[in-house]
Amino acid sequence: FLLLVNGIPACTARYRIIGNKIKLERFATLKSFRKQGLATKLLRFILNDLKNARREIFLHSQAYITSLYEKEGFVKKGDIFYEAGIPHYLMVFE
Helix, strand or coil: CEEEECCEEEEEEEEEEECCEEEEEEEEECHHHCCCCHHHHHHHHHHHHCCCCCCEEEEEEEHHHHHHHHHCCEEEEEEEEEECCEEEEEEEEC
């Protein structure tokens, strides 16, 4: 997925089907477009796209941004873990 602002690629994400689950990943917003709610808009768009998927939707959230996902219906599961030296939480959409 790619969100454009005035024709400029500003925010992106993808999902992968892994077995009977869907993993959201690779959320990224260009620095100059951050704090404008674009990641939230993109997340909502993706969740709407997946509304009939009938599969568990999950992601690995960097610890500092978990509140964004919690506001959209994700719940932390388990303890903090590290990917590429960065603290993360498993989060599941409920």
